[in-house]
Amino acid sequence: MNMLNKKFLLTIAFIILAVLIPVVIKAPYQLHILILIIIWAIIGTSWNLLGGYAGQVSFGHAAFFGLGAYSAGLLTLHCALSPWWGILLGPLVAALAALPIGMICFRLRGPYFALAMLALGEIFRLVFLNLTDFTNGAKGILIMPAITNKMFYYYTGLGMLALTLLATYLIVNSKIGYYLVSIREDQDAATSLGIPTTLYKNLALLPSAFFTGLAGAFYMNYVAFIDPNIVFNLTNVSVMVILVVMLGGVATTWGPTIGAAIYIFLGEYFRTTLGSANVLIFGILVCLIIMFLPNGIAGELDLLKRLTQRKKASLSGGV
Amino acid sequence: MLLGQTIICGLLLGGMYALIAIGMTLIMGVMKIINLAHGALVMVGMYVTYVCSKNYGIDPYIGMFIAMPVLFLLGCLIQKYMINRLVEVDSILPENQVLLTVGIMLVLTEAARLMFKSDYRSVTTSYSSDTVFLGAMSISVPLLIGFFIAMVFTLLLHLFLTKTDIGKSIRATSQDRDAAVYMGINSSKITMITFGIGAALAAAGGSLLLPLFYLFPDVGHLFTAKSFIITILGGMGSTMGAAVGGLILGLSESLGATYINMGYKDVVGLVIFILVLLFLPGGFRSLVKR
Numbered sequence: 001m002n003m004l005n006k007k008f009l010l011t012i013a014f015i016i017l018a019v020l021i022p023v024v025i026k027a028p029y030q031l032h033i034l035i036l037i038i039i040w041a042i043i044g045t046s047w048n049l050l051g052g053y054a055g056q057v058s059f060g061h062a063a064f065f066g067l068g069a070y071s072a073g074l075l076t077l078h079c080a081l082s083p084w085w086g087i088l089l090g091p092l093v094a095a096l097a098a099l100p101i102g103m104i105c106f107r108l109r110g111p112y113f114a115l116a117m118l119a120l121g122e123i124f125r126l127v128f129l130n131l132t133d134f135t136n137g138a139k140g141i142l143i144m145p146a147i148t149n150k151m152f153y154y155y156t157g158l159g160m161l162a163l164t165l166l167a168t169y170l171i172v173n174s175k176i177g178y179y180l181v182s183i184r185e186d187q188d189a190a191t192s193l194g195i196p197t198t199l200y201k202n203l204a205l206l207p208s209a210f211f212t213g214l215a216g217a218f219y220m221n222y223v224a225f226i227d228p229n230i231v232f233n234l235t236n237v238s239v240m241v242i243l244v245v246m247l248g249g250v251a252t253t254w255g256p257t258i259g260a261a262i263y264i265f266l267g268e269y270f271r272t273t274l275g276s277a278n279v280l281i282f283g284i285l286v287c288l289i290i291m292f293l294p295n296g297i298a299g300e301l302d303l304l305k306r307l308t309q310r311k312k313a314s315l316s317g318g319v
Numbered sequence: 320m321l322l323g324q325t326i327i328c329g330l331l332l333g334g335m336y337a338l339i340a341i342g343m344t345l346i347m348g349v350m351k352i353i354n355l356a357h358g359a360l361v362m363v364g365m366y367v368t369y370v371c372s373k374n375y376g377i378d379p380y381i382g383m384f385i386a387m388p389v390l391f392l393l394g395c396l397i398q399k400y401m402i403n404r405l406v407e408v409d410s411i412l413p414e415n416q417v418l419l420t421v422g423i424m425l426v427l428t429e430a431a432r433l434m435f436k437s438d439y440r441s442v443t444t445s446y447s448s449d450t451v452f453l454g455a456m457s458i459s460v461p462l463l464i465g466f467f468i469a470m471v472f473t474l475l476l477h478l479f480l481t482k483t484d485i486g487k488s489i490r491a492t493s494q495d496r497d498a499a500v501y502m503g504i505n506s507s508k509i510t511m512i513t514f515g516i517g518a519a520l521a522a523a524g525g526s527l528l529l530p531l532f533y534l535f536p537d538v539g540h541l542f543t544a545k546s547f548i549i550t551i552l553g554g555m556g557s558t559m560g561a562a563v564g565g566l567i568l569g570l571s572e573s574l575g576a577t578y579i580n581m582g583y584k585d586v587v588g589l590v591i592f593i594l595v596l597l598f599l600p601g602g603f604r605s606l607v608k609r
């Protein structure tokens with residue numbers, strides 16, 4: 001069986017598994033965890049498009065997440081529309097905001113780009129916190145969800161994740177994807193080959209912002225409460241998404257999903273067993289992963305395979 | 320008079336921010352990375368001073384001389400056993416070291432939360448609420464003392480960097496690592512010492528701010544943001560640039576808080592930061608050179 005076929009079959013198996021999980025798991029708590037994983041997987045996959053493939057490490061993705069969430073929330077607050085319209089509006093608002101942000105930040109490179117994005121994300125948080133008439137400020141927005149069935153949220157989220165993964169996969173395997181990787185590897189060389197780097201970086205940023213906004217709007221609908229310090233949070237959103245992707249595997253299709261699953265599972269597990277130490281353990285884990293598996297779990301599969309195979313070989317006494 | 324008071328308060332606070340930022344700019348100059356754990360180091364330094372003050376009754380201005388060696392050691396260990404390891408590692412993203420500092424920030428913050436809970440703490444001394452009057456302007460005494468100690472430290476550091484052997488080695492390494500190695504400088508030792516000094520300066524700045532700020536595990540984020548803004552404002556790796564950048568940030572925050580809106584005071588700093596990044600990438604240092 002060749003590699004492509006194997007990958008295809010694995011993907012099909014994964015999809016069937018994901019669709020069938022709620023048949024086995026019916027408890028709301030377990031479903032809640034799965035939904036959280038899906039939300040993080042969407043954010044991680046979108047970040048990965050810009051940060052992993054194009055190499056533009058953004059420390060400000062909370063801006064897009066928050067804009068998506070607030071689009072849904074403000075629709076309900078001001079227009080008395082269902083927040084589900086936010087699922088359509090949120091990604092568009094996030095992508096629209098990404099246009100000027102890209103124009104500003106892509107004038108900068110590497111760490112300077114990262115810092116400019118960080119500053120922009122913080123500016124959004126502070127502005128939404130202080131525009132109390134428009135956004136309710138730190139009081140946040142609370143909505144009464146019309147649907148409380150977790151199964152519904154699970155399948156909606158799963159659909160969105162599938163859409164995000166598919167879009168990312170198509171982009172990465174098209175000409176754009178190759179251009180993006182070349183920009184990551186050596187921007188000057190890419191420019192000298194005639195690749196309009198700023199344009200293609202923007203082409204990576206727009207879908208990235210779009211799907212992060214989608215995750216934000218979905219978050220608003222699911223959790224039903226947001227405030228600027230939750231959705232525009234630097235540590236808990238912008239930085240955490242980077243760590244989630246690092247954990248799973250930078251510039252891999254499934255890495256962010258794996259990272260999100262590990263992040264949420266470990267978080268919940270440590271929360272129940274170790275109490276407040278859960279973030280500490282996660283931080284230590286992240287440090288270890290960056291130090292010893294710098295490309296994440298999915299990115300270092302070959303290395304992991306070699307290590308386990310060597311162990312097996314030595315156990316069986318082979319060479 | 321309001322304007323005068325605003326300017327003086329801003330400058331005094333900025334002097335202390337500058338001390339923290341100088342630590343960051345030193346690290347950035349030598350290692351070429353942005354140390355996003357810097358604020359967390361400030362926070363750890365503040366907690367050391369806090370514990371000294373609360374449990375042993377040591378004045379924060381004396382406690383800082385305990386916090387500084389502790390943080391120097393912590394900085395050296397972090398650099399040697401964590402960040403330095405990544406220099407040779409091959410990875411897709413070049414920002415791996417920066418991401419590791421984020422992980423370190425997370426660990427330090429959460430460790431502090433585990434030990435001290437998320438409670439807001441503060442140190443009150445006999446002179447905490449004292450003020451001196453300059454005409455009609457009232458200036459808080461801790462602010463004044465903090466500013467002068469910060470300026471003394473900045474001056475001492477400047478002398479250290481220009482007059483001593485280690486200081487010259489640090490500057491040589493930050494200018495050109497390879498050339499420094501050819502000249503017989505042990506660059507890995509210098510890098511470690513630089514990180515230690517940076518952490519110690521962070522602790523000093525944190526201790527000076529302790530009588531003025533509330534202390535809680537997440538306070539570090541505030542200082543990380545401020546110090547990278549200052550570092551970019553002043554021009555990367557420049558000590559005097561960072562000192563000037565600190566004063567400018569303190570001043571603009573203070574003016575923004577008085578004349579725009581208290582809630583927007585941090586936005587002012589961030590907007591200046593982005594503008595400088597875009598239109599004056601060398602920082603204010605490049606204006607002087609021109």
